[in-house]
Amino acid sequence: MPGERNVSAEGGAFITVEGGEGAGKTTLVKSLAECLAESGQRVRLTFEPGGTALGARLRSLVLDPELEMGDWDETWLFLAARASHVEEVLKPALASGELVFSDRYSDSTLAYQGYGRGLDIDRLRSLNAEATRGLTPDLTLLLDVQAEVGLARTRRRSSDADRIGDADLAFHQRVNAGFRALAAEDGGRIVVIDASRDASTVFVDAFRIVNDWLDARAGDS
Numbered sequence: 690m691p692g693e694r695n696v697s698a699e700g701g702a703f704i705t706v707e708g709g710e711g712a713g714k715t716t717l718v719k720s721l722a723e724c725l726a727e728s729g730q731r732v733r734l735t736f737e738p739g740g741t742a743l744g745a746r747l748r749s750l751v752l753d754p755e756l757e758m759g760d761w762d763e764t765w766l767f768l769a770a771r772a773s774h775v776e777e778v779l780k781p782a783l784a785s786g787e788l789v790f791s792d793r794y795s796d797s798t799l800a801y802q803g804y805g806r807g808l809d810i811d812r813l814r815s816l817n818a819e820a821t822r823g824l825t826p827d828l829t830l831l832l833d834v835q836a837e838v839g840l841a842r843t844r845r846r847s848s849d850a851d852r853i854g855d856a857d858l859a860f861h862q863r864v865n866a867g868f869r870a871l872a873a874e875d876g877g878r879i880v881v882i883d884a885s886r887d888a889s890t891v892f893v894d895a896f897r898i899v900n901d902w903l904d905a906r907a908g909d910s
């Protein structure tokens with residue numbers, strides 16, 4: 690619930706990586722987790738939708754191109770996957786002091802279902818707060834790349850149909866504009882990274898941002 694103390698304030702740190710299709714989230718988060726683990730951090734890498742047994746089932750439903758569903762039905766599925774992710778994975782990992790990276794989290798719902806599908810953002814914020822029990826990320830890396838560039842990357846990699854990834858270009862442009870709007874509103878938490886550059890340059894930037902953030906946090910405690 691809004692105003693509830695963020696669990697991560699008591700234990701580990703919670704970092705999310707967000708962005709449109711093919712922005713390079715999965716590539717980045719894996720490299721970050723590997724390097725930070727090598728430097729001695731206790732790291733947990735997880736993702737949405739998925740990350741739990743229920744989340745994995747819901748993921749295959751919500752992305753199934755054969756399945757028609759309304760925009761709110763789609764939203765409830767993401768929220769249900771998030772609620773189980775928070776309770777089963779995120780809260781326990783944070784309480785045990787781990788540095789948790791999640792490949793997508795609540796900002797994806799605001800960007801895709803809010804800005805992309807056109808659902809009411811305030812209502813989505815309040816549903817997100819309920820599904821997450823008030824657990825907000827400490828830091829979010831937003832990988833920003835033009836929708837055309839990101840989609841070309843994912844389509845080069847796989848021809849598998851995906852109900853959301855296959856939406857039209859205008860939808861993905863609204864999603865990306867939505868992510869930028871969220872970053873403009875919450876610049877203290879969301880750091881925008883230019884993800885049009887090659888993966889190793891993006892990694893170097895992100896690694897520095899995370900390390901600076903961890904140093905500042907250690908200095909505060």
Ligand code: T5A
Nearest residue numbers: 710711712713714715716767797798801842846853887888
């Ligand atoms: N969704 C999700 C919602 O609508 N609401 C929600 O609340 C949530 C949580 C599934 C879908 O669900 C939607 C959003 C999605 O449509 P997903 O599995 O995270 O979410 O789907 P994608 O974003 O499509 O994940 P991708 O794996 O396709 O994209 P990534 O993770 O951003 O990109 P990545 O790292 O897999 O890279 C894609 C390709 O590009 C290359 C990689 O090698 C790979 O081939 N690449 C680069 N190429 C050039 N330059 C770089 N900097 C590159 N970085 C990676």
